[in-house]
Amino acid sequence: MGRKKNWDERLLLTLPEGAKALIDSVLEIGENRNAMIRSAIDAEIRRRTRRLARASSETAPEDDQTED
Numbered sequence: 001m002g003r004k005k006n007w008d009e010r011l012l013l014t015l016p017e018g019a020k021a022l023i024d025s026v027l028e029i030g031e032n033r034n035a036m037i038r039s040a041i042d043a044e045i046r047r048r049t050r051r052l053a054r055a056s057s058e059t060a061p062e063d064d065q066t067e068d
Contacts, residue, residue, distance in 0.1 A: 023033055 020033070023036060027033065027036055
């Protein structure tokens, strides 16, 4: 029996020239490129989710705010 997979999905993406070198230049000690990319994706998803939640709450109609 082999090792249990930590990650089930794979994504192949093309980056602009020099992107790998830039990523490598900001890695923390002991961190690998994949871990940094996963962390960046998670942070961006959280940021966008918060932004969407704020936008939807700003456009939601106010409850019980009608005047008679």
